[in-house]
Amino acid sequence: MSPDSVPGSENLPFRILPRLVAGQNDFFWTSGSDGLLRLLRCKACGFVLHPPSPRCPMCLSKDLDQQPVSGTGRVYTWTVNHQPWIPGFDPPYVIALVELDDQVGLRLLSNIVGCDPDEVHIGMAVEVTFQRYEERGEVVWIPVFRPSSIDAARDRVGTLQGEHADAANRGFRDADTRALGVKVTPTRGEL
Numbered sequence: 001m002s003p004d005s006v007p008g009s010e011n012l013p014f015r016i017l018p019r020l021v022a023g024q025n026d027f028f029w030t031s032g033s034d035g036l037l038r039l040l041r042c043k044a045c046g047f048v049l050h051p052p053s054p055r056c057p058m059c060l061s062k063d064l065d066q067q068p069v070s071g072t073g074r075v076y077t078w079t080v081n082h083q084p085w086i087p088g089f090d091p092p093y094v095i096a097l098v099e100l101d102d103q104v105g106l107r108l109l110s111n112i113v114g115c116d117p118d119e120v121h122i123g124m125a126v127e128v129t130f131q132r133y134e135e136r137g138e139v140v141w142i143p144v145f146r147p148s149s150i151d152a153a154r155d156r157v158g159t160l161q162g163e164h165a166d167a168a169n170r171g172f173r174d175a176d177t178r179a180l181g182v183k184v185t186p187t188r189g190e191l
């Protein structure tokens with residue numbers, strides 16, 4: 001199996017790809033084709049469930065729909081794998097449980113990419129991105145997470161020296177999030 005050669009997909013790691021089951025999990029593994037992460041949402045009570053299940057665990061309704069979610073969240077917990085378990089899937093890499101902003105407790109097991117493993121921390125803001133693989137004519141879009149572009153910019157502001165750094169940081173975040181129409185959870189120390 002080899003990563004597809006579309007621009008931006010070079011040097012993707014080796015992966016054992018999921019088996020797609022039509023009508024069950026295929027929507028999840030192909031959702032990234034348009035850049036959106038989709039999960040099942042209960043049409044009766046609005047609960048978002050993952051992994052896919054035939055019933056809503058909250059109200060037991062079977063009336064579920066595949067709906068786009070924000071794709072943004074926070075690192076709930078993580079570990080760095082240094083063991084070369086699978087030939088070609090070279091360590092180190094970060095395995096993380098990401099809690100999406102959409103709903104408390106809505107978590108995906110994934111990888112953190114686009115930064116040094118030492119930079120990953122609990123509460124780190126991340127956003128989804130997709131890695132496209134193709135095998136035997138079947139295309140799979142693996143959802144992985146990278147540092148949030150907003151949070152990375154905020155961190156740069158936060159490195160400013162001097163007593164005005166915190167105020168500048170807050171101002172930047174507020175202006176930035178207003179412009180993008182997104183919600184940012186207060187950072188540690190502001191709770």
Ligand SMILES: [Zn+2]
Pocket residue numbers: 042043044045046047056057058059060061
């Ligand atoms: Zn429900």
